[in-house]
Amino acid sequence: MSNDFKPTNVLIIGGTGAIGAYITSSLLSAASPKPYTTLSLFTRPGWDSDPSSNKAKLIQHWQSQGLKVVTGNVESLDQAGFTQVFEEGKFDTVISCLGRATLKYQPKIIDAAEHSQSVQWFLPSEYGTDVAYNEKSASEPTHVGKLALRKHIREKIERLKVTYVVTGPYFDMWLYPIPGYEQAGGFVPSEKKAYVIDDGEGKVDDGEGKVGFCTMWDVGKFVTATLRHPTQSFGKALKVQSFIVTPKEVLAEFEKQTGSTFDVTETPLPEIQELEEVLWDKKSDNPQPNPQATFVTLRRIWAQGGTLYEKNDNEVLEVKQEDLDTLEEGVRRYLAGGYKAETFGVRACSANL
Ligand SMILES: NC(=O)c1ccc[n+]([C@@H]2O[C@H](COP(=O)([O-])OP(=O)(O)OC[C@H]3O[C@@H](n4cnc5c(N)ncnc54)[C@H](OP(=O)(O)O)[C@@H]3O)[C@@H](O)[C@H]2O)c1
Numbered sequence: 001m002s003n004d005f006k007p008t009n010v011l012i013i014g015g016t017g018a019i020g021a022y023i024t025s026s027l028l029s030a031a032s033p034k035p036y037t038t039l040s041l042f043t044r045p046g047w048d049s050d051p052s053s054n055k056a057k058l059i060q061h062w063q064s065q066g067l068k069v070v071t072g073n074v075e076s077l078d079q080a081g082f083t084q085v086f087e088e089g090k091f092d093t094v095i096s097c098l099g100r101a102t103l104k105y106q107p108k109i110i111d112a113a114e115h116s117q118s119v120q121w122f123l124p125s126e127y128g129t130d131v132a133y134n135e136k137s138a139s140e141p142t143h144v145g146k147l148a149l150r151k152h153i154r155e156k157i158e159r160l161k162v163t164y165v166v167t168g169p170y171f172d173m174w175l176y177p178i179p180g181y182e183q184a185g186g187f188v189p190s191e192k193k194a195y196v197i198d199d200g201e202g203k204v205d206d207g208e209g210k211v212g213f214c215t216m217w218d219v220g221k222f223v224t225a226t227l228r229h230p231t232q233s234f235g236k237a238l239k240v241q242s243f244i245v246t247p248k249e250v251l252a253e254f255e256k257q258t259g260s261t262f263d264v265t266e267t268p269l270p271e272i273q274e275l276e277e278v279l280w281d282k283k284s285d286n287p288q289p290n291p292q293a294t295f296v297t298l299r300r301i302w303a304q305g306g307t308l309y310e311k312n313d314n315e316v317l318e319v320k321q322e323d324l325d326t327l328e329e330g331v332r333r334y335l336a337g338g339y340k341a342e343t344f345g346v347r348a349c350s351a352n353l
Contacts, residue, residue, distance in 0.1 A: 001120050001161065003231060005092075005161075005230050006230060007036045007092060007093035007121065007227050008036060008037045008038070008090075008093075009036070009040070009089060009090050009092055009093070010027070010038070010040070010091065010092075010094075011041075011070065011085075011091040011093070012024055012040070012042065012095045012097060013042040013094065013095070013098060013109070014042075014098040014102070014125065015042070015043070015097055016041070016047075016055055017097050017098070017099050018216075019097055019127050020097030021058065022216045022219055022220040023095065023127075023219065023223045023224075024039075024041060024062060026217070026220025026221055026223065026224045027223070027227070028062055035224060035227035035228045036093070038066075039067055040067070040068040040091070041059065041068070041070065042072055043069060044071065044073050045072070047059055047069075047071070048060075068089075070089060074098065075102070078108070079111055079112045079115075080112070081112075082113070083116045085112075086112060086113060086118050086119050087116050087117055090118050091119055092119060092120045092121065093121045093122075093123075093227070094123070095123045096122070096124050096125040098125045099125075100145070100294070103125060103146070103149070106149050107156075110122055110152070110153065110160070110162075111157075114160050121161045121230060122157075122160050122162050123162075123164070123165060123223070123226070124153070124162065126164040126166055126237075127165055127166075127167050127223075128166070128167060128168070128169070128298075129142070129143070129298055130166045130168070131143040132147070132150070132237065133301075133306050134306075140301065141294075142297045142301070150164075161230070161234040162235065163226060163233040163234060163236055163237075164237040164238065165222060165223055165226055165238050165240065166237050166239045167214035167219050167241070168212045168239075168241060169211065169213055169298070169299075169302050169307065170214060170215065170219065171213035171215050171242065171243075171327075171330045172215055172216045172330065172333065173216075174299070174302070175187050175250075175334045176338065177195055178292050178296065178299075181275065181279075181295075181296055182195045183195055183267040183272065184197065184267075184275070184295070184299040185197055185247065185299050187251075187254055187262070187334070189254060189258055189335055191263075192258075192260050192261070193262060193264075193265070194247075194251050194262040194265070195265045195267065196248070196264060197247075197268075197269055197272055197300065197303040198268050208247075209303060209304075209305060210245065210305070210308055211244065211245065211247070211308075212239075212241040212244045212308060213307075213330075214241055214242045215242050215324075215329070215330050215333075216339055217325060218242040218324050218325050221324070222240040222317060222319060225317035225319050226238065228317075228318075229316065229317050232316050236313070238313040238316060238317065239309055239313050240312060240314055240317065240319070241307075241312045242325050242326075243324070243325070243326060243327055243330075244307075244308070245327050250327065253328060254335075257328075257332060269300065272296065272300050272303075276296055276300065278290075280293045
């Protein structure tokens with residue numbers, strides 16, 4: 001690959017998902033010159049079977065912005081099938097935004113890219129917590145799948161360039177408490193309630209511990225910026241952040257914007273760790289983890305400082321602070337309904353229709 005590589009034909013897999021929709025939308029609305037010539041979405045067949053569905057409306061809106069559509073299923077398509085998809089579309093860059101349920105198919109997909117004649121650059125599905133933050137990271141149950149893929153890449157991938165975009169928690173999601181496990185953190189403005197984790201050792205100090213966040217819109221911006229900086233990004237896990245704030249600063253912003261005082265529940269970190277033991281079913285010989293275990297563990301990792309760096313990589317991508325969302329903007333959006341009520345498809349469609 002030459003040193004002046006620039007993405008030409010880009011394929012996004014999982015681009016209609018929770019974060020994928022923000023990434024696809026950001027890439028399509030990128031300022032000219034765009035960081036690609038064509039952008040294609042790999043989505044399951046049947047996406048257009050109900051034209052009134054949000055997904056169909058969203059993809060059709062994106063098509064009007066120039067998106068091409070390739071259909072297939074990551075479960076049933078084998079490695080040779082993927083290689084054929086990549087070569088037929090002359091895709092040189094592949095962005096995976098697959099969700100946790102389909103991360104297990106990524107080794108097959110990246111092997112197909114490695115053995116293709118076309119793909120040069122692959123961005124695996126990360127967009128989250130730094131799975132290699134410190135020596136404890138390897139034993140976090142939430143990190144197993146992504147770490148296994150990184151190992152696979154180190155051992156089996158020689159030709160492709162790979163970049164991981166590590167964003168930390170999505171501020172928009174972190175604001176919502178986990179139903180039934182509110183003590184792991186979140187804000188309920190309708191009840192004027194806030195939940196924060198206190199590590200009990202003075203480190204997190206009653207919601208005073210800093211957390212580095214990305215808003216979901218900014219994740220899209222950072223992936224777009226990554227595509228504009230190929231050589232600076234090759235072989236890296238880029239740590240990018242919208243803002244770094246404490247839960248107490250978030251609380252103050254809620255109280256300012258709503259003009260109300262919130263009732264705050266502080267839960268000591270050891271209680272969260274005990275809850276994790278139960279949710280992961282650790283004492284059982286045949287553990288049956290609760291689906292919410294992942295989210296409680298991630299919130300504990302974030303509260304313990306697992307998103308903090310001496311310096312992040314925003315500058316590597318030449319993304320300036322003034323181009324990013326602020327705490328104020330994030331809280332304002334949440335109070336307006338948040339990402340759940342945002343119904344991304346409808347919003348994205350109505351913005352331009
Ligand atoms: N930092 C955070 O706070 C945070 C929060 C959530 C997730 N994440 C990370 O973000 C990444 C993406 O997760 P997500 O929650 O956004 O994903 P998701 O919404 O669960 O799924 C993404 C897409 O995968 C595609 N998909 C599912 N099954 C498929 C199949 N059999 N064949 C083809 N495509 C299939 C679907 O696309 P189609 O319907 O178009 O086929 C779906 O829209 C993950 O790495 C996750 O860990 C981070």
